[in-house]
Amino acid sequence: MPRLQRYAVAQTFDVQAPSGLSIEGYDDEQHPLVPLRTPYVFRQGLNAVLAFLRSAHGDGLLLTGPTGAGKTSLIRQIAARLCWPVQEVTCHGRLEFNELLGGFQLIRGETVFMHGPLAIAAREGQLLILNELDLMDPAELAGLNDVIEGAPLVIPANGGEVIAPHPKFRLIATANSAGAGDATGLYQGVLRQNLAFLDRFRVLRVAYPDxxxxxxxxxxxxxxxxxxxxxxxxxxxxxxxxxxxxxxxxxxxxxxxxxxxxxxxxxxxxxxxxxxxxxxxxxxxxxxxxxxxxxxxxxxxxxxxxxxxxxxxxxxxxx
Structure with missing residues (x-):
């Protein structure tokens, strides 16, 4: 398991920030789930994301904005510099909540339960990024309500296994809409999301860079x-x-x-x-x-x- 360590915000993200301002991340640059670090100019939204990573207070974080504005890359590059492992899933209309929990697979002749990205991220203190959230069926997304708020994750298919979310587990979603559907008609497949589900998220609008x-x-x-x-x-x-x-x-x-x-x-x-x-x-x-x-x-x-x-x-x- 990677250990926690503190990072100075100014040096880590090459931005102007008080010299004593820092944030916790992990110490394992070689972890296979830490995103690849690439050149990046941090801008709008960095403070909001760092505040969320410090303490979620039972919230998820939804980044919304036009296509290609850098919603996912902002999270990836923050995670890369904090060595924070990431589970990343691209949502679609047929994705079911149980697929995020895991399922049985045949391994060397034996049927074994393999944990899905939600279960692993919750257990290990990783980030779970759900891209294109507004393409997913609102009824399936309702399964995330309790775990966002910090309740134990229960996996009935694995004998009722209970996973207590790690204190560093964070759920982040990206979407071209803010959950109210697409008024432009340009983003085919976007669905209007359940208001009770959306109420569990902080919302960060990401515009194109200047x-x-x-x-x-x-x-x-x-x-x-x-x-x-x-x-x-x-x-x-x-x-x-x-x-x-x-x-x-x-x-x-x-x-x-x-x-x-x-x-x-x-x-x-x-x-x-x-x-x-x-x-x-x-x-x-x-x-x-x-x-x-x-x-x-x-x-x-x-x-x-x-x-x-x-x-x-x-x-x-x-x-």
Whole structure:
């Protein structure tokens, strides 16, 4: 079992914080369930997540926001720096609560009960991340109500086994909606969730990073791309998102575009631009592969026009 140790917040996350501010994590960098540490610029939400990790007080944590805004990566990279093991599950409409508990499997000719991600995380003091929470059947998710609040986890299929949740067990979920369903029609399969279940969560809204943060991120991840181009790519992403999200004054029905240049797609575009730098019009070719090949013709043309306007002569040049 890994042991607990304290980490200074300022040094661990490369942020401005009081010199005495620290948080507990684990000491085993080699644990197989500790996420891979990658370059990351911490921003919005770090304080809220750290407060939750210090003390959940019977809550879960729900991170909600548009696709590719960095909901899951924020948790993974915090966990990576605290050496906190993570069980991660992607939810879907057919996922059942019992699959999170575990089930019987045939091992070397014997039927053996194998604990699932919820049981292991609760027992070992790990993080359980449920991605795409709003795709799961609300009736199945109700099985999490008591364990979120700290009640023992009971596994009837394993002879009524009782697991007392470890003090460091935390349940974190991510979703494109906040549980009230999808008003835009862009996230197919999203279900409206049970109000009593949602009442057990703190909610953290995660927006796309600002231009400065994304420029720093591209500098770390794609340093071979010239700075001027990195800044221009970020500018394109900001404009595409503005048209995707729409104005707050227009409500929650979305904007003029039905696809968006997320942080994930932005990094993909930058990397592909370097990969295809010897091709004709590499930035356009890379943007097609990163995003616009799956947009309809009208939206593809609109996004490429935005890119041409922002990049100017660079659009048809070589990175």
């Amino acid at each position: 231009a400065m943060v994304e420029t720093r991120l591209l500098e770390q991840l794609v340093p071979e791309l010239p700075r001027e181009i990195r800044e221009k790519l970020v500018g394109v992403a900001q404009e595409v998102r503005r048209l995707f999200l729409g104005s707050e004054d227009e409500g929650s029905q979305g904007g003029e575009l039905t696809v968006t240049l997320s942080t994930r797609a932005l990094v993909r575009w930058a990397r592909l631009a370097v990969t295809f730098k010897g091709a004709p019009n590499p930035l356009a070719y890379a943007l097609d592969q990163a995003l616009t090949a799956r947009a309809d013709a009208e939206e593809r043309t609109a996004i490429h026009r935005i890119a041409a306007d922002v990049l100017g002569p660079l659009w048809s040049g070589t990175p």
